[in-house]
Amino acid sequence: MTTTADDTLAYLDSRPGPGEPRAYHFPRFSRSRLSNGVELITADLPGRPLLVGHLLLGGAGAGVTGEPAALAGATVLAARAMTEGTQRRDALALIEASERLGAEISADAGWDSLAVSVEVPRSRLEPALTLLAEVALEPSFPADEVERLRDERLNDLLQARAEPRRRVERAFAETVYAADAAYRRPAGGSELTVPALDRDVLAARHAAILRPSGATLIVAGDLTGIDVRALAERGFGGWQEPTAAAESGIGDSDAAAGGPGRVVVVHRPGSPQSELRIGHVGTPRRTPDFHAVSVLNAVLGGLFGSRLNALLREEKGYTYGVHSSFDMRVGAGPFGVRTAVQTEFTVPAIVDTLAELRRIRETPAEDEELAIARDYLVGVFPLRYESSGQVAGAIAGLVAHGLPDDELDRYRPAVAAVTPDQVLEAAQRHIRPDEASVVVVGDADAFLPALEAAGVGAVEVVREEAPEPEG
Amino acid sequence: MSQPSDRGPDLPNVRFERRRLDNGLRVIVAPDHLAPIVAINLWYDVGSRHEVPGKTGFAHLFEHFMFQGSRHVSKAEHMSLIQGAGGVNNATTFFDRTNYFETMPSHQLELGLWLEADRMATLLDALSQENLDNQRDVVKNEKRQSYDNRPYGSFYEKLMAAVFPADHPYHHTPIGSMADLDAASLEDVIAFFQAWYAPNNAVLTIAGDVDPEEGFAAAERLFGPIAANPDLGRAWPPAISPVMGAEHREVVPDAVPLVRVHFGYRVPAFGTDEYDALEVATQILAGGRGSRLYRRLVREERVAQDVAAFVLPLVGGASILAGWVTARPESDAETVERMWHEETDRLASEPVSEDELARARALIESAELGALARVEEVADRLSQATTYFDRPELVNEQLDRYLAVDAPRIQAAAAAVFRPDNRAVITYVPAAPTTDEDADADADAAATDSDEEAAA
Numbered sequence: 047m048t049t050t051a052d053d054t055l056a057y058l059d060s061r062p063g064p065g066e067p068r069a070y071h072f073p074r075f076s077r078s079r080l081s082n083g084v085e086l087i088t089a090d091l092p093g094r095p096l097l098v099g100h101l102l103l104g105g106a107g108a109g110v111t112g113e114p115a116a117l118a119g120a121t122v123l124a125a126r127a128m129t130e131g132t133q134r135r136d137a138l139a140l141i142e143a144s145e146r147l148g149a150e151i152s153a154d155a156g157w158d159s160l161a162v163s164v165e166v167p168r169s170r171l172e173p174a175l176t177l178l179a180e181v182a183l184e185p186s187f188p189a190d191e192v193e194r195l196r197d198e199r200l201n202d203l204l205q206a207r208a209e210p211r212r213r214v215e216r217a218f219a220e221t222v223y224a225a226d227a228a229y230r231r232p233a234g235g236s237e238l239t240v241p242a243l244d245r246d247v248l249a250a251r252h253a254a255i256l257r258p259s260g261a262t263l264i265v266a267g268d269l270t271g272i273d274v275r276a277l278a279e280r281g282f283g284g285w286q287e288p289t290a291a292a293e294s295g296i297g298d299s300d301a302a303a304g305g306p307g308r309v310v311v312v313h314r315p316g317s318p319q320s321e322l323r324i325g326h327v328g329t330p331r332r333t334p335d336f337h338a339v340s341v342l343n344a345v346l347g348g349l350f351g352s353r354l355n356a357l358l359r360e361e362k363g364y365t366y367g368v369h370s371s372f373d374m375r376v377g378a379g380p381f382g383v384r385t386a387v388q389t390e391f392t393v394p395a396i397v398d399t400l401a402e403l404r405r406i407r408e409t410p411a412e413d414e415e416l417a418i419a420r421d422y423l424v425g426v427f428p429l430r431y432e433s434s435g436q437v438a439g440a441i442a443g444l445v446a447h448g449l450p451d452d453e454l455d456r457y458r459p460a461v462a463a464v465t466p467d468q469v470l471e472a473a474q475r476h477i478r479p480d481e482a483s484v485v486v487v488g489d490a491d492a493f494l495p496a497l498e499a500a501g502v503g504a505v506e507v508v509r510e511e512a513p514e515p516e517g
Numbered sequence: 518m519s520q521p522s523d524r525g526p527d528l529p530n531v532r533f534e535r536r537r538l539d540n541g542l543r544v545i546v547a548p549d550h551l552a553p554i555v556a557i558n559l560w561y562d563v564g565s566r567h568e569v570p571g572k573t574g575f576a577h578l579f580e581h582f583m584f585q586g587s588r589h590v591s592k593a594e595h596m597s598l599i600q601g602a603g604g605v606n607n608a609t610t611f612f613d614r615t616n617y618f619e620t621m622p623s624h625q626l627e628l629g630l631w632l633e634a635d636r637m638a639t640l641l642d643a644l645s646q647e648n649l650d651n652q653r654d655v656v657k658n659e660k661r662q663s664y665d666n667r668p669y670g671s672f673y674e675k676l677m678a679a680v681f682p683a684d685h686p687y688h689h690t691p692i693g694s695m696a697d698l699d700a701a702s703l704e705d706v707i708a709f710f711q712a713w714y715a716p717n718n719a720v721l722t723i724a725g726d727v728d729p730e731e732g733f734a735a736a737e738r739l740f741g742p743i744a745a746n747p748d749l750g751r752a753w754p755p756a757i758s759p760v761m762g763a764e765h766r767e768v769v770p771d772a773v774p775l776v777r778v779h780f781g782y783r784v785p786a787f788g789t790d791e792y793d794a795l796e797v798a799t800q801i802l803a804g805g806r807g808s809r810l811y812r813r814l815v816r817e818e819r820v821a822q823d824v825a826a827f828v829l830p831l832v833g834g835a836s837i838l839a840g841w842v843t844a845r846p847e848s849d850a851e852t853v854e855r856m857w858h859e860e861t862d863r864l865a866s867e868p869v870s871e872d873e874l875a876r877a878r879a880l881i882e883s884a885e886l887g888a889l890a891r892v893e894e895v896a897d898r899l900s901q902a903t904t905y906f907d908r909p910e911l912v913n914e915q916l917d918r919y920l921a922v923d924a925p926r927i928q929a930a931a932a933a934v935f936r937p938d939n940r941a942v943i944t945y946v947p948a949a950p951t952t953d954e955d956a957d958a959d960a961d962a963a964a965t966d967s968d969e970e971a972a973a
Contacts, residue, residue, distance in 0.1 A: 054742045058589055058635050062627035064602065068553035068726065093551055096886040129806075137816070141807040142872070148879030167886055194819060201822045201845060204774040208668045314772075318661045350596035360593050363654030366662050386662045388654075418601035425603005425622045428552045433890035 070428050072454040073266075073437050078275060081283050084258045087445075088274050089266040089437050097171050097267030098434040100163040101182050101282075102442050105260025109158040111228040111301040111377065112255075117247060119235015121255075123195060124248040125155040128162060130191040133184040137191055140181070149174045151181055157233065157301070158376040159446045160255055165435060168268055172277050179281035185252060187245040199240050203232075207510075210321045211386070213312060214487040217508075218323035221310050221483045222380055224303035229379065258285050262445045267434035302327060302377035307481045309503040312510065313490040320392040320488030321385075324399050326481050328381030331374035331447045337460040338472040339372055344419035345411050345469065346370050346402065346477075347383055351418065353402050354383060362398070364391040372476070376447065381476065392493040393500050396484055400502065403479035410466035424458045529889050529913045533899060534729045538737060540745040541717025545899045545909050546732035547724040549892055555725035557629045558618040558896035559637075560904040562720075563713035565691040566612045566833050567752040571700070574656070574693015577610040578701060579709050581652040583617060584608070588639035592648065595632055602628055610691045613832050614904055620893050623726035627735055630723075634739040637719070640710055646703060653698055660692050668773040669945050672841070676781040679765040679941035680837050686754055687833060712750030716743050720903045724896035754833040759783065760939040767941070770948030775822060776844040778854050781941040782934050784838045787830035788906055794930035795838055797922040799826040800877040801869055802860065803840060807876060809860050810842070820848035820856065832905050838934060850944045864931035868924035878920050885916045 075089040106112070110121045129151055131137045144151045149166040151174075162182045166174035206212040216232055223230035235243065263282060265274050304327035333339060347354040347370025354368045364387040373379035383403075387395040411419075431437050444453055486497075490507050498505050533547035565576050586592045599606045599619050606619035621629045664670040674690050681687040721740065723732040761783050785791040803810045803826035814821035826840030842853040888894045895912065902911035 054744065055588075055638050057738075057742060058631070058638060061589065062631050064622075064628065065624035065626070067622065067624045070553050091551065093549065094890050096883060096890060138807070138812070141805075142876065145805055145807045145876035145880055146872075148883035150880075150883065165883060165887065167883060194816070197819070197845070198815075198822060201775060204846070205668070205822075205843075208772060208774045210666055316772075317666055319658070319666045321666075349600050351593060351600060356593065359655060360651070363651050364658070366655060366659040386658070386666065388658055388661065418597055421603050422600040423603075425625070426605055427603075428554050428622070429605060429620050432552060432554075432892065433887065435887075 072431060072440070075441055075451075077451075080279055082258045082285055083287070084278075084282050084285065085262040086275060086278050087262060087264045087441055088269060089264070089441065090269045091267050091434055091437060092270065094267045094434050095168045096165055096434055097168050097265065097269070098163060098165050098438040099171070099175055099178050100161060100264040100266075100438040100442055101178060102159055102161050102262045102264065102445055103182075103255050103260060104159045104262065104446055105257070108160055108255045108260060109156050110233045111157050113251065115226065115228070115231065116239065117243065117251075118231045118239040119199065119233075120243055120247050120251045121155040121160060122234045123192070123199060123240070123243050124187075124251040125153040125160050125162075126195055127187050127192050127248050128153040128181050128185040128252065130195065131186045131188045132180045133186055134180060137188065140177070144174075144177055147174050147177070149177065151177060153181065155233070156446075157229070157379075161442060163438070168272065171272060175277050175281040179285075183256070183282075183285055187249045187252070189245040192243075192245040192248060196240055196243055199234055200237065202234070203237055203240070210314060210317065210319075210487045213314075214321040214323050214485055217310060217312050217487065218325070218382060218483070218485045219380065221308050221485050222304060222326055224305045226300075227303040228301040229375075229377065253288070256288075258282075258287055262442070264438045264441050266438040266441070302379070307483045307503065309484045309497070309505045310486070310508065311490045311494065311497070311505060312485075312487045312508045314487055315489055315491065317389060317487070317489045319386045320389055320486050320493070322387060322392070322395060322399070323382050323384055323485045324396065324403075324482055325380055325382035326478055326483060327378050328372045329374065329476050330376060330378050332449070335468065335472050335475070337457070338464050338468040339476055340423055340461060341416065341419050341464045342406070342469045342472045342476070343370055343372055344423055345415050346406050349419060349422055353406065354399065357398055357402065358385060358387070358395055362391070362394070364388055364395050368399075389489055389492050392486060392488060393496040396486075396497070396502060397500055400479050400482065403477055403482065407470070407473045407477055407479075410470045413466070416466055416469065420461055420464060423461045427458055529885055529916055531889060531895055531899070531912045533909055533912070534733075535903070535909055536733055538716065538741050540741065540743055542736070542740050543720045543903055544733060544736045545720070545722040545903060546727060546729040547722065547895055547899060548726075548728055549724060549895070550726050553623045553726045554620055554892060555623040555626050555629075555723060555727050556618065556620045556892040556896040557626070557633065558616065558722040558724070558893070558900045559633050560720045560900040561615045561617075561714060562718045562904055563750070564611050564613045564615055565689065565693065566686040566754060567713065567750065568686065568689075568693070571697060572705060573689045573697045574691070574695075575697070575701065575705065575709055576615055577691045577693060578652065578656055578698055579706060580608050580610045580615050581656060582644065582648065582706060583636050583640065585648045585652065586643035587636040588642040589635050590632065590643070592643070595636070598628065598632060604629065612687055612691060616897065616900065618893060618897065620725075626723070626727060626732075627739070630735055630739045633721070634743065637714060637716065637740070638743045640714065641707055644703060644706060649701065649703055649706065653701070656698060657695060660695065664692065668771060669777055669779075671769065671771075672779045672943060672945070675767060675769070675943050676779060676839055676941055677837070679767070679943065680761060680781040680783050681835075682757070684755060685757055686752070687831065687835075687837075711746070715746030715749060716740055717745040718749050720900045722896040722899040722903070724899065725892040757835050759785070759835065759933070760936065761941070762938055764937050765941040767943045769943060769945050771945050773945050773947050775846060776850045776853075776947070777841055777945045778844070778850050778857065779841045779943040779945070780839065780857060781943075782838045782939050784828060784836050784934050786832050786834055786836050787828075788832060790926065791930045791933070792828060792836065793918045794922045794926040795828050795934065797874075797877050797881065797919055798864055798927045798931055799828055799838065799840070800881060801873050801927070802826045802864065804877065805880055809863075810857065813860065814842060814853060814856055818856065820845055820852050830901075850946070854942065854944075861931065861935040865928060865935045866932075868928050871924075874924060881919050882916060
């Protein structure tokens with residue numbers, strides 16, 4: 047027989063402390079310019095043979111917020127259509143050419159910019175950059191393919207209505223933002239605007255965005271022995287600034303105008319859970335108290351041990367999990383608490399969440415919860431930047447938001463220096479429970495009287511038509 | 518140090534060393550100093566496959582207990598200690614195993630290992646009825662969120678139940694039965710721990726900013742004194758025929774706007790040459806925008822909104838190839854099902870072209886390189902290869918295995934799998950929303966219909 051467990055395991059009585067922290071900095075990157083003004087940024091990551099080339103088309107109005115409301119979805123659909131054929135190749139020839147390189151070429155539009163990127167093993171970077179340039183500079187927008195993408199987007203909107211998590215996100219944006227705010231619209235467009243998007247609309251949108259003066263090419267990965275600059279010059283150097291002046295670059299509305307707080311229930315009979323979103327218009331990325339807001343969110347609902355998760359999941363068992371976040375864009379994206387709770391606990395979960403939003407504004411955070419939040423954010427920072435794609439994406443974020451090159455290196459010391467008072471101030475500035483909207487997708491019949499009695503505001507109920515069975 | 522020789526710069530080249538502690542714990546250390554972070558990854562050789570009838574869902578419920586404290590860690594403290602140290606962590610339960618993993622700043626390696634060692638050695642000290650009740654509620658909400666309140670959300674349970682017979686443990690998914698969870702007692706949880714959680718039923722991988730000697734020394738110090746279990750549980754899956762034997766058909770009315778047809782086939786287990794061939798076959802079938810199903814159904818004929826096909830890495834004597842087609846509103850289930858079968862039959866009846874094969878290989882190569890760019894994934898793959906096959910070398914060899922697949926192997930593997938008597942076809946059709954009772958009645962009716970069709 048072995049000795050008793052207690053004797054053998056006495057060594058576990060002492061919890062190991064940390065060792066000496068090892069130095070870290072965000073991967074070094076360097077900037078230069080191609081002959082036509084395109085900015086080139088390279089980040090060398092030894093041991094990462096899958097490279098990323100990321101062309102960011104930025105500048106005012108290059109993203110979704112730059113499109114007029116009547117053509118909502120044009121930017122996202124234009125990006126998607128860029129990989130559907132070029133002046134030199136039809137869609138299939140283009141797809142096959144990239145697949146032969148093992149390259150994934152994708153184009154995506156965000157609120158503030160449009161990006162075309164490719165992931166490829168390092169030995170095939172040169173032909174991959176050539177294809178990337180072709181997709182970015184010479185897309186042909188074939189009418190037939192655009193029509194298909196448009197139909198797929200409309201079908202996707204149907205699917206989104208049936209998926210509670212997507213349904214509630216759309217209802218949340220539509221509740222929090224004012225009627226004419228760009229952030230109120232689905233970035234990919236709605237049932238009303240998508241049918242009007244044809245190849246001419248998309249080609250015009252692309253032409254308005256495409257200019258070398260607002261473009262940045264980011265190449266990240268193991269660049270040992272690769273003359274990236276020469277390859278980039280070959281692919282993109284011939285691209286000239288269009289003669290027409292740039293558009294004003296502003297869509298026809300304030301992207302981030304908010305509305306009054308409301309309580310909206312989208313009735314979905316028989317739902318076993320209620321999808322909940324609680325929040326309001328948040329803050330732009332370039333808020334001066336960015337680091338305090340980051341710590342604030344971690345304490346409130348960013349960590350497993352956050353106030354919201356500790357209460358709603360671990361103590362009450364209402365949910366599998368709850369998170370809060372500030373979606374930080376160039377304009378003020380939404381602040382929201384997100385969770386799915388068992389239907390019978392819908393109202394208690396709403397009441398508890400609103401109480402936590404009030405509490406964090408009233409008293410400073412405990413030293414221990416603040417320490418955990420700060421140490422977490424400082425510690426996980428390097429975990430986010432291991433792959434070429436993660437590094438290129440972070441650099442693209444700096445460019446899109448016009449942040450300085452040392453922003454990422456500044457992050458950890460800035461977070462570590464956040465004080466309890468700064469978190470309290472950030473809470474009082476950025477969390478406003480009295481203006482918060484509450485949006486629920488769930489079985490209204492199961493909780494409506496209780497919700498109306500809960501004193502959270504007048505309840506609007508949306509009863510949608512049931513999906514029609516196919517004829 | 519295991520280091521593959523003369524590999525090109527673009528090929529996976531994970532360096533690692535391995536040892537076995539006296540208590541049977543297998544330890545792998547894979548140094549990579551790009552960033553000062555380290556991944557700790559612990560696989561226990563127990564999953565839903567090891568559950569017995571009437572106690573399904575236990576492996577997963579148990580996984581939740583592993584976060585509820587142990588002798589030196591109070592309830593919910595586990596996650597706070599990891600996050601407060603600047604780490605991230607999670608755990609997952611699959612059919613064949615349960616894994617626990619954290620990625621930490623490398624100077625916190627010992628804390629991460631201590632947390633894993635404490636719960637491996639002393640979990641039972643912290644078990645309580647209160648924790649059982651609370652985590653049962655959390656798991657039920659996980660099921661509601663991931664399956665019940667999601668369009669098409671029941672497909673996974675239905676496919677596994679159709680492709681594997683009732684007496685085979687893959688017949689049920691890891692989430693298990695809520696009735697079984699309701700019946701779970703503290704004694705059940707204790708018995709599960711005692712049967713399966715021991716150093717000689719686990720693999721520990723440490724990958725990242727750590728030197729092998731440092732890693733092995735820390736593992737020995739923190740795990741070495743934990744006693745082996747000389748009486749581990751045993752659960753061998755029963756022998757299973759390589760094919761299902763009859764087609765299974767089912768129609769499921771659900772709150773969905775678009776018809777979706779799900780397909781499932783019984784296939785050889787992960788680790789076989791045939792499985793590798795099917796991995797490449799699914800890439801050619803539906804793996805990218807140039808794949809056969811995408812090209813024909815989505816792009817050319819425009820009958821489908823999306824397509825998918827994949828194999829699951831199951832090792833218990835057989836596995837599953839699954840896929841689906843979501844029909845466009847103007848199309849229908851019959852059309853998309855017919856085209857799916859035409860394309861799978863074509864894989865079985867004629868060799869794939871050299872160009873298709875070359876494209877599939879290039880895409881698989883890029884996907885492998887991308888996956889191995891993160892220490893968390895490197896650690897998970899090393900644990901997997903060691904738990905299933907006792908061969909960590911597979912982390913570097915798996916890509917070669919895929920690249921070695923040729924057209925005749927794909928055709929032979931496809932011919933053995935894509936047969937009418939080896940497939941489940943589960944069709945979701947739009948139904949008006951109903952009350953819970955009605956929905957259950959519909960599901961029962963659909964199941965009855967399908968049984969009759971299968972028997973016919």
